[in-house]
Amino acid sequence: MWFRITSGIEYSGMSETINISLDVMGGDHGPSVILDGADIALVRHPDIRYQLFGDKEIIENLLNDFPRVKQASTLYHCEVVIQMDERPSQALRRGRNKSSMWRSIEATRDHLSDVCVSAGNTGALMAMSKFCLRTMADIERPAIAAIWPTLRGESIVLDVGATIGADAQQLVDFSLLGGAMARSLFGIDRPTIGLLNIGEEDVKGLDEVKEAGRMLRDFKFPQFEYKGFVEGDDLGTGAVDVVVTEGFAGNIALKTAEGTAKQLAEYLYSAMSRTWMARIGYMFARSAFSRLREKMDPRKVNGGVFLGLNGIVIKSHGGADGEGFAAAIGLGYDMVKNGLTEKIEQDLSIYHKNRFEADEENA
Amino acid sequence: MWFRITSGIEYSGMSETINISLDVMGGDHGPSVILDGADIALVRHPDIRYQLFGDKEIIENLLNDFPRVKQASTLYHCEVVIQMDERPSQALRRGRNKSSMWRSIEATRDHLSDVCVSAGNTGALMAMSKFCLRTMADIERPAIAAIWPTLRGESIVLDVGATIGADAQQLVDFSLLGGAMARSLFGIDRPTIGLLNIGEEDVKGLDEVKEAGRMLRDFKFPQFEYKGFVEGDDLGTGAVDVVVTEGFAGNIALKTAEGTAKQLAEYLYSAMSRTWMARIGYMFARSAFSRLREKMDPRKVNGGVFLGLNGIVIKSHGGADGEGFAAAIGLGYDMVKNGLTEKIEQDLSIYHKNRFEADEENA
Numbered sequence: 001m002w003f004r005i006t007s008g009i010e011y012s013g014m015s016e017t018i019n020i021s022l023d024v025m026g027g028d029h030g031p032s033v034i035l036d037g038a039d040i041a042l043v044r045h046p047d048i049r050y051q052l053f054g055d056k057e058i059i060e061n062l063l064n065d066f067p068r069v070k071q072a073s074t075l076y077h078c079e080v081v082i083q084m085d086e087r088p089s090q091a092l093r094r095g096r097n098k099s100s101m102w103r104s105i106e107a108t109r110d111h112l113s114d115v116c117v118s119a120g121n122t123g124a125l126m127a128m129s130k131f132c133l134r135t136m137a138d139i140e141r142p143a144i145a146a147i148w149p150t151l152r153g154e155s156i157v158l159d160v161g162a163t164i165g166a167d168a169q170q171l172v173d174f175s176l177l178g179g180a181m182a183r184s185l186f187g188i189d190r191p192t193i194g195l196l197n198i199g200e201e202d203v204k205g206l207d208e209v210k211e212a213g214r215m216l217r218d219f220k221f222p223q224f225e226y227k228g229f230v231e232g233d234d235l236g237t238g239a240v241d242v243v244v245t246e247g248f249a250g251n252i253a254l255k256t257a258e259g260t261a262k263q264l265a266e267y268l269y270s271a272m273s274r275t276w277m278a279r280i281g282y283m284f285a286r287s288a289f290s291r292l293r294e295k296m297d298p299r300k301v302n303g304g305v306f307l308g309l310n311g312i313v314i315k316s317h318g319g320a321d322g323e324g325f326a327a328a329i330g331l332g333y334d335m336v337k338n339g340l341t342e343k344i345e346q347d348l349s350i351y352h353k354n355r356f357e358a359d360e361e362n363a
Numbered sequence: 364m365w366f367r368i369t370s371g372i373e374y375s376g377m378s379e380t381i382n383i384s385l386d387v388m389g390g391d392h393g394p395s396v397i398l399d400g401a402d403i404a405l406v407r408h409p410d411i412r413y414q415l416f417g418d419k420e421i422i423e424n425l426l427n428d429f430p431r432v433k434q435a436s437t438l439y440h441c442e443v444v445i446q447m448d449e450r451p452s453q454a455l456r457r458g459r460n461k462s463s464m465w466r467s468i469e470a471t472r473d474h475l476s477d478v479c480v481s482a483g484n485t486g487a488l489m490a491m492s493k494f495c496l497r498t499m500a501d502i503e504r505p506a507i508a509a510i511w512p513t514l515r516g517e518s519i520v521l522d523v524g525a526t527i528g529a530d531a532q533q534l535v536d537f538s539l540l541g542g543a544m545a546r547s548l549f550g551i552d553r554p555t556i557g558l559l560n561i562g563e564e565d566v567k568g569l570d571e572v573k574e575a576g577r578m579l580r581d582f583k584f585p586q587f588e589y590k591g592f593v594e595g596d597d598l599g600t601g602a603v604d605v606v607v608t609e610g611f612a613g614n615i616a617l618k619t620a621e622g623t624a625k626q627l628a629e630y631l632y633s634a635m636s637r638t639w640m641a642r643i644g645y646m647f648a649r650s651a652f653s654r655l656r657e658k659m660d661p662r663k664v665n666g667g668v669f670l671g672l673n674g675i676v677i678k679s680h681g682g683a684d685g686e687g688f689a690a691a692i693g694l695g696y697d698m699v700k701n702g703l704t705e706k707i708e709q710d711l712s713i714y715h716k717n718r719f720e721a722d723e724e725n726a
Binding site: 123150151161164196198199205206231232233234235236237245247248249251252253254255256257258259260261262263264266267268271272274275277278280281282283284285286287288289291292295 | 486513514524527559561562568569594595596597598599600608610611612614615616617618619620621622623624625626627629630631634635637638640641643644645646647648649650651652654655658
């Protein structure tokens with residue numbers, strides 16, 4: 001049961017505990033990094049309880065180093081571990097019902113947990129999530145939403161790679177999902193939404209995007225404000241709270257931005273270590289540089305959110321360290337605390353009720 | 364007539380003059396910036412001759428400030444100026460045969476010039492270029508190629524927005540066009556080529572991209588080396604010399620990278636001006652920062668190249684200053700000097716001859 005106590009923030013009424021299932025075997029660096037992340041997140045949010053899925057012997061041994069996590073966890077043994085390079089179809093065949101990945105997702109379906117977090121193979125995680133949780137009624141395809149750091153703060157960008165291509169209706173669905181996530185995460189009443197396109201004029205771009213633009217404008221959604229088309233260079237300025245696109249272009253945009261940030265950091269580093277004067281300058285400006293590094297730290301915004309399924313699944317970056325994995329857990333925690341699922345269900349029902357009535361009127 | 368004198372560089376045999384037609388009326392800042400750019404480029408390359416198209420009275424007045432350009436130019440009066448926000452279809456109707464944009468393109472078609480440079484409206488420039496120059500035999504669609512600064516130097520990325528969507532054959536054509544441009548511009552014998560995709564494994568991504576990958580691998584092009592799929596974060600590292608993609612994703616990648624660079628420059632600026640210590644550090648490291656600024660200067664790599672047409676057209680950024688426009692002219696100069704058109708024609712004929720023979724064998 002959920003009820004609103006203060007504006008913008010909701011709390012669980014029955015119990016303050018947030019249950020989070022972890023795929024302890026997922027990720028490039030193994031279980032110790034996952035448990036380290038769980039420990040960091042637990043210090044920040046002592047009301048978390050973990051359901052841990054993975055190799056019992058390995059995890060029990062490691063838990064001796066993390067007494068807080070041990071205290072707050074229930075451990076479920078799973079023999080099968082999904083490999084980082086396994087094909088989704090093979091992972092599903094081999095890991096269904098028994099892998100640590102599957103069972104941590106299943107825990108969400110069975111209400112053992114409120115949210116699942118995994119740093120495992122993205123393709124396998126999406127395939128299993130779709131198979132286990134199914135898409136919500138009225139939603140045809142799930143999306144992966146990323147948190148994008150901007151000059152104004154943060155935006156949400158979706159889809160960044162769940163599926164390739166999207167028709168106009170799916171782009172409208174993504175707008176609803178992203179809008180609900182923005183309300184949960186940023187605590188704003190009516191987030192702004194833009195469609196990623198090439199050129200801001202109505203005449204340019206993909207037909208599906210143009211059609212979705214017409215639908216969003218005509219429907220006049222009460223939950224969010226549609227602002228029109230945005231371009232690639234609007235992502236970093238934070239022109240809108242939510243940027244909606246199909247998965248191919250969204251994934252390329254996300255990775256291009258990551259790559260550009262790394263490239264510029266490299267330029268900066270080489271410029272600052274080139275001469276003695278620059279090195280002295282660096283010494284003086286050290287605290288400024290560490291602020292900058294913090295601002296650019298990808299660990300702070302780690303976590304892709306699978307939206308449109310009957311349950312919330314967070315994908316942490318496979319190469320995340322403890323701090324990065326803790327950020328992904330924190331993201332899941334915030335969204336459960338702020339009733340993301342309830343907001344999505346509410347928004348979808350308003351949309352489909354009104355759409356139905358509009359169809360009736362037109363008939 | 365062209366012949367090779369030294370390895371990698373070709374020169375015009377008959378005359379050393381490179382003829383460049385300029386749309387003097389195009390761009391956000393008007394004719395004075397265009398002529399300023401022409402002057403800067405002329406100092407670098409005294410063997411340029413300009414064909415200037417635009418309002419005679421305005422240009423003649425301005426040319427008094429640029430005696431070098433005046434000396435090296437022929438001026439052609441055009442009454443019609445294409446506006447920066449004009450729709451391509453309207454621009455074509457209003458400006459065909461008589462606008463400064465059209466006539467500077469036409470000069471290339473009629474061999475009055477070797478290359479045309481315009482800072483005008485991109486959509487109109489592409490529409491007019493297609494209409495006036497037509498696509499090359501065996502090429503269905505033109506592409507816009509961008510020069511992408513990387514950690515290794517520079518790469519070529521195409522298409523960054525000429526057309527939306529591309530089938531496998533068109534992606535193979537873009538590979539040929541981009542490969543020839545890399546040989547002309549970077550002076551390498553056998554450039555490496557990658558297809559932009561989401562995920563590096565063969566099983567992932569768009570069907571058209573996967574099919575193009577198979578075609579590129581099977582054909583074993585002698586002119587370039589196909590390296591497989593690349594992702595958005597490979598663009599900045601310079602993993603390959605040429606990155607091939609369709610125009611929607613390519614445009615979004617380009618603009619996202621530009622936006623991310625601006626965003627990080629903003630972060631850096633605000634970090635460096637925040638405290639006295641940081642400002643002192645900045646003073647010491649000033650020359651390092653100016654190196655960095657130069658490295659990130661978008662003016663240095665200004666110019667999108669229209670490929671696949673019977674003539675070379677360079678699109679300068681509309682907001683370019685004199686230095687930026689000079690870079691676009693320099694790009695055109697280099698490509699003419701190095702025989703880009705001849706290389707493309709040669710590569711296409713090898714490809715289609717071999718493809719024809721392969722078809723014969725299979726028949």
